[in-house]
Amino acid sequence: MVTRAESAALTRRALLDAAADLLDLGGPEAVTLREVGARAGVTRGAPYRHFTGKDSLLTAVATESWERIADQVRALRTDPARSASDKLRGALRTLIGVGRDQPHLYQMLFRRHGHRPEDLGEGLDRVRRQLCGPAGDPAADRVRAAARFQDEFLAVVADLVGERNARHYGALLLTSAHGIADMELSGHLGTDALRATPDELVDTLVRMVTDVGGTP
Amino acid sequence: MVTRAESAALTRRALLDAAADLLDLGGPEAVTLREVGARAGVTRGAPYRHFTGKDSLLTAVATESWERIADQVRALRTDPARSASDKLRGALRTLIGVGRDQPHLYQMLFRRHGHRPEDLGEGLDRVRRQLCGPAGDPAADRVRAAARFQDEFLAVVADLVGERNARHYGALLLTSAHGIADMELSGHLGTDALRATPDELVDTLVRMVTDVGGTP
DNA sequence: GGGTCTCAGATGACGTTGTCATCTTGGTTA
DNA sequence: TAACCAAGATGACAACGTCATCTGAGACCC
DSSP states (O other), X not given: OOOHHHHHHHHHHHHHHHXXXXXXXXXXXXXXXXXXXXXXXXXXXXXXXXXSSHHHHHHXXXXXXXXXXXXXXXXXXXXXXXXXXXXXXXXXXXXXXXXXXXXXXXXXXXXXXXXXXXGSOOOHHHHHHHHHSSSOOHHHHHHHHHHXXXXXXXXXXXHHHOHHHHHHHHHHHHHHHHHXXXXXXXXOSSSSSOOOOHHHHHHHHHHHHHHHTXXX | OOOHHHXXXXXHHHHHHHHHHHHHHHOGGGXXXXXXXXXXXXXXXXXXXXXXXHHHHHHHHHHHHHHHHHHHHHHHHTOTTSOHHHHHHXXXXXXXXXXXXXXXXXXXHTOOOXXXXXXXXXXXXXXXXXXXXXXXXHHHHHHHHXXXXXXXXXXXXXXXXXXXXHHHHHHHHXXXXXXXXXXXXXXXXXXXXXXXXXXXXXXXXXXXXXXHTTOO
């Protein structure tokens, strides 16, 4: 026998997986609540029992991805076999790799936060679910997950340039990495004018920070 | 009296303006062909006489924006009163400024290129319009406009680090600038971990490239 | 100048989608 | 066992992108 809670958790998982699959295949517009439901073995309205709507579902997918990325960077950071600069290179390549391998998911990671007021709705049970449910605000969850990644990344940077300068260089390195990934997947890199590859750029970044060393 | 060509050009302009306005206000989802038509004084189907569809219209808006940005950088580049590093700072800030002031438009500038095959359609007059029309492929137009901006930007970089290194550093600077702009507008900058401001990051970038000078 | 052509725009229609209110049903609990 | 509750099913609705078709006025040729 299957308890109701277990069944619900299973459905939620299936919904997230289906949404992630469809997102990979055809981008956000391909993520149809009807198709998501069908793949999860439920009907179109069922997702509303687990998420406030389509946005909320996609945000949850992004949250899980951020958590996965944060875990990867953590594993990489605590690997004793790697040098500090190797770890930094690896962390940068991890993020850029998501952009290359899962471009649609990647764009979800960097979507505008925050609910517009009209997103809140006023159905009674929806309000209650938002207040009491374990999920909480999906947008806030994603911010939290992204922040965990940023912390891990910052720790990697600190190993290389010291705690003092980590904040400043961390921001520079992370924004640069995102720019590389996003311009690569949007086709703005590798044009006639910008013929550099992501790997070249990452190498230059790491070298610059290593050379300049501790003086920001 | 108004010739037909003039009237059509006027409508096309009104459609582009209306789309740009709606994009600014509420993002791509707020750009409804019906509302665009209404603001331009025509009906929902009229835009299809000037663009192949909604995507094409938004792409055209992005194209015009790229051209405007390219013009701005060109004006800045040919300003004799500025130093080379000042010009670079200005060019970087120009791009980031668009991200800050018109976030929705900015995201349109960096959208995935390329038509999916099913976008082509097979209506006879549509095919003819695509083949013979002066507009050509809207996606290709945007690529061209973006490339013009990249060329202008590269010229600015070349003034500072020389022709030889311009390609490499240009790619690094441009991707970084985009990363700064995009993470700023998506709320990933200015968090606890990443407290840097765009201006600080731009200054560091320019200083790094200036210091390292000619050796890539 | 009259007839024909051409194309910008209007109109009606269709399928799809997100969202909601309502209903059903089977696990849960007193 | 009976009341209860929430997960899910179902019907419905408005909005949207898109298309085929129709209309009318400027453009063009004789």
